[in-house]
Structure formats: structure tokens, C-alpha cells
Amino acid sequence: MNFYSLNNQAPNVSFKDAVITGIAPDRGLYFPESIEPLPSSFFERIEELSNHEIAFNSIHQFVSDDIPNEKLKEILANVLDFDFPVVEIEENVATLELFHGPTMAFKDVGARFMANCMGYFSEGENSEVTVLVATSGDTGGAVANGFLGVKGVNVVILYPSGKVSDIQERQLTTLGQNITALEVDGTFDDCQKMVKTAFLDEALLKKMKLTSANSINIARWLPQLFYFLFAYKQAKSKNKEIVFSVPSGNFGNVCAGMVAQKLGMPVKHFIASTNLNDTVPEFMKTGEYVPKPSSATISNAMDVGDPSNFVRIRHLYGDNFEELSKNLSSYMFTDSETREAMLHIYTNSGYITDPHGAVGYLGLKKYQELHPDNYGIFLETAHPVKFLDVVEETIGISVEIPSQIQKVMGKDKKSIHITKYDELKNFLLEGC
Numbered sequence: 176m177n178f179y180s181l182n183n184q185a186p187n188v189s190f191k192d193a194v195i196t197g198i199a200p201d202r203g204l205y206f207p208e209s210i211e212p213l214p215s216s217f218f219e220r221i222e223e224l225s226n227h228e229i230a231f232n233s234i235h236q237f238v239s240d241d242i243p244n245e246k247l248k249e250i251l252a253n254v255l256d257f258d259f260p261v262v263e264i265e266e267n268v269a270t271l272e273l274f275h276g277p278t279m280a281f282k283d284v285g286a287r288f289m290a291n292c293m294g295y296f297s298e299g300e301n302s303e304v305t306v307l308v309a310t311s312g313d314t315g316g317a318v319a320n321g322f323l324g325v326k327g328v329n330v331v332i333l334y335p336s337g338k339v340s341d342i343q344e345r346q347l348t349t350l351g352q353n354i355t356a357l358e359v360d361g362t363f364d365d366c367q368k369m370v371k372t373a374f375l376d377e378a379l380l381k382k383m384k385l386t387s388a389n390s391i392n393i394a395r396w397l398p399q400l401f402y403f404l405f406a407y408k409q410a411k412s413k414n415k416e417i418v419f420s421v422p423s424g425n426f427g428n429v430c431a432g433m434v435a436q437k438l439g440m441p442v443k444h445f446i447a448s449t450n451l452n453d454t455v456p457e458f459m460k461t462g463e464y465v466p467k468p469s470s471a472t473i474s475n476a477m478d479v480g481d482p483s484n485f486v487r488i489r490h491l492y493g494d495n496f497e498e499l500s501k502n503l504s505s506y507m508f509t510d511s512e513t514r515e516a517m518l519h520i521y522t523n524s525g526y527i528t529d530p531h532g533a534v535g536y537l538g539l540k541k542y543q544e545l546h547p548d549n550y551g552i553f554l555e556t557a558h559p560v561k562f563l564d565v566v567e568e569t570i571g572i573s574v575e576i577p578s579q580i581q582k583v584m585g586k587d588k589k590s591i592h593i594t595k596y597d598e599l600k601n602f603l604l605e606g607c
């Protein structure tokens with residue numbers, strides 16, 4: 176299958192080329208030429224399928240021109256070697272735990288899938304590719320872990336100094352090998368701006384192959400549709416209509432859920448839950464898209480003022496606001512509401528959520544107040560230990576540190592401080 180640019184000013188490309196370039200030459204995001212629904216028998220007997228079979232059947236049409244079936248199966252087995260349990264915490268309210276991977280945030284699946292694809296594409300090639308990525312916290316760790324030791328690929332991660340959690344920082348600064356962390360004196364927006372500038376820098380692009388590992392890259396974005404299918408498989412026996420509440424920042428995850436819906440998965444409604452960064456909730460109220468600078472919150476992986484994947488969502492519904500409104504609601508919650516929810520959930524059910532999951536819970540409850548008769552699943556996108564300070568201080572308990580995290584605790588941080596774009600450019604030209 177080919178992919179086209181949403182800006183319509185660039186040629187269509189294969190899966191492989193879309194992954195290697197990240198974004199189209201006209202700066203548009205790539206989008207699949209078609210989304211063929213899976214046969215209804217797939218959903219009728221989904222509970223008989225393994226996660227590997229579900230993943231293979233659902234992503235096959237998008238990648239099969241460039242990755243042979245046997246290789247694709249091997250990649251999926253590497254990527255999906257942990258569980259995705261749906262845990263019920265109240266009547267008709269469950270959470271889909273996406274934090275059982277190596278860096279304990281949901282981005283592990285997308286990052287590992289992309290890394291495995293890039294590793295496969297670079298076999299037998301002489302030229303190296305540099306993956307450049309800005310992170311507000313979790314992407315960096317997942318990308319570093321996924322790409323560690325992948326031949327032919329160098330990874331450069333930009334993160335805002337002092338604005339990621341201690342554990343997040345260790346996950347992206349302690350690995351070494353083909354991974355370099357650049358610590359930027361500034362905000363996440365500054366990091367993202369530098370990355371965008373690099374992708375537009377002709378002089379730089381003449382010298383090196385650059386790609387992005389943010390969710391604009393289809394190999395990071397598309398495999399996230401697996402989560403929704405894995406959840407459907409587990410919740411189907413409830414015999415109720417299913418709604419998903421997705422804590423959203425760049426809106427890649429919820430958009431992948433909508434692709435699963437286009438593949439034929441029965442979903443009644445999506446809820447995109449956000450923190451104070453409410454560009455999309457405002458859009459869903461007014462129909463006007465007005466991006467704004469991001470504000471810092473306790474759910475920092477969602478501190479995004481101009482979500483990059485929202486154009487894909489609008490496109491999926493034919494840029495028709497009414498159609499979109501039928502399928503999507505979006506609500507914003509403050510930090511104090513989020514903390515209250517974390518405490519409420521813990522007191523009521525003994526379940527510990529991280530701040531992102533708590534925002535998802537709040538969105539689900541708000542929707543269910545108006546539409547009570549459904550089975551609601553909110554995505555728990557990170558393990559609470561990744562936001563240890565907030566969780567411990569809000570709930571008043573201490574969280575046990577899992578082995579994945581203990582591994583990075585004793586390691587030394589290595590990063591290079593930069594303040595402006597020229598330093599990034601010099602590093603890329605000389606350093607890697």
C-alpha cells in the first residue's frame with residue numbers, strides 16, 4: 176500500500192519510504208491510501224486469536240509490500256512480548272494497562288515497531304539514518320530503548336532540561352551506544368521547534384538522512400491500533416457497547432483507535448481527555464482550531480498546544496465536523512481535578528493511576544454521566560512509578576519500583592547541553 180501526504184503536494188510513497196522520511200517533502204503527514212475493513216469473522220472470533228495473530232492481521236495491509244509475512248511475524252513477536260490487560264475498577268469502568276513494556280509507557284510498542292522496521296530496511300544498506308526526536312518525557316525513553324543497538328541508525332533525543340521526571344531522564348540518558356541525549360535549556364516546544372527546523376534545513380539534509388520517531392512517523396503511529404483490538408478481545412464478553420477514553424497529547428493514540436474502528440471494530444465512541452492544554456476540547460466546542468503555547472502540568476506527556484496528529488483525525492472523518500462529533504468527545508481537566516481523581520480511585524478501589532490515566536478516567540466518567548449504558552475503558556498510558564513524586568504525594572503511599580526501572584536507577588547520566596539550533600546542527604554535522 177502507498178501513503179499520501181495530507182498536504183497533497185508530494186508524490187505518494189511506499190511504507191518503507193514513508194518510514195524513512197518521516198514526513199512528506201511538502202511537510203504533510205503521511206496517510207494510508209485505503210483502510211480495508213477486516214472480515215467480520217475476524218471480530219466474531221477475535222477471542223480465539225493470539226495477540227500476535229491480531230496484530231499481524233490488522234497491520235498486514237499497510238506494510239505487506241515492503242515487509243515479507245515471515246519477517247513481519249518476527250517483528251511483531253519482538254515487539255509484543257508483554258501483556259495488555261484490561262482491569263475492571265468499577266462497574267462498567269475498566270482500564271487498559273499499556274505500561275508493561277520495557278520503559279513502562281505505551282510508546283514502547285510504536286517505538287519498538289519502528290525500530291524493528293528501520294533495522295530491517297537498513298540491512299544491506301551502507302548509508303546511516305539519524306533519528307531525531309523531541310520528547311516531553313516518555314517518547315525519549317521508549318525510542319532510546321527500542322533503537323538501542325540497531326545497526327545503521329543513530330538516535331538523537333532532545334529533551335527540556337529540568338522538565339522531565341528523574342526516571343524519565345535516566346531512561347534516555349544512560350544507555351549510550353547509538354543513543355545521544357541533548358539537554359535543551361528551554362521548554363518542550365523549543366525542542367520540537369529545533370527538530371522541525373532541522374527537518375527543513377536543506378544544507379543539513381544534503382549531508383545526512385534524517386527521520387522522526389515522533390508519532391507523525393507512520394511506523395510509530397499505526398501499531399498503536401493493536402491496543403484497541405486487544406482491549407476489544409477482552410471486553411467483548413461484556414455484551415455492551417464499548418467506549419474508549421484516551422489521555423491525549425499529540426492525539427496519535429486516539430487516532431490509531433479510530434483506524435481500528437475503520438477496520439471494523441465495534442466502538443460506540445471515543446473520548447479524548449486532555450489536561451489544561453485544551454486546543455482540541457475547544458475545537459470540539461467551537462469548530463475552530465486555535466493552537467496555543469503549551470502549559471506545564473503534572474501529566475507532562477500531554478503538554479501539547481498544537482497536536483500534530485489532529486489533522487489525521489479530521490481527515491479520517493472527511494473534514495466533516497458533524498461526523499467527527501458523532502464519534503469523538505473531548506474534555507479538559509485541571510491538575511487539581513486530576514489529583515482528586517487519583518485519590519478517589521485509590522480510596523474507592525485500591526487502584527493506583529498515574530496522572531495521565533487519571534485524566535482518562537475523568538473523561539470517561541464525564542461522558543458516562545450523559546451516556547450511562549456502555550462499557551468504558553480508559554487507557555492507562557504509563558506506570559504510576561514514572562510519576563513517582565506526584566503519585567506518592569497525592570495518594571500518600573509509596574510505590575514499589577519495578578525491575579525495569581531499577582535497572583536504570585544506578586546508571587550515570589550522559590547528556591550534552593545545548594541552547595540554540597546552531598548547536599544542534601553542528602552536533603549533527605560533526606558528532607554523529
Ligand SMILES: *Cc1c(COP(=O)(O)O)cnc(C)c1O
Pocket residue numbers: 280281282313314390422423424425426427428429476477531556557
Ligand atoms: C505520549 C503520552 C500520551 C499522549 O499520547 P498521544 O498519542 O500523543 O496523544 C499520554 N500519556 C502518556 C503517559 C504518554 O507518554
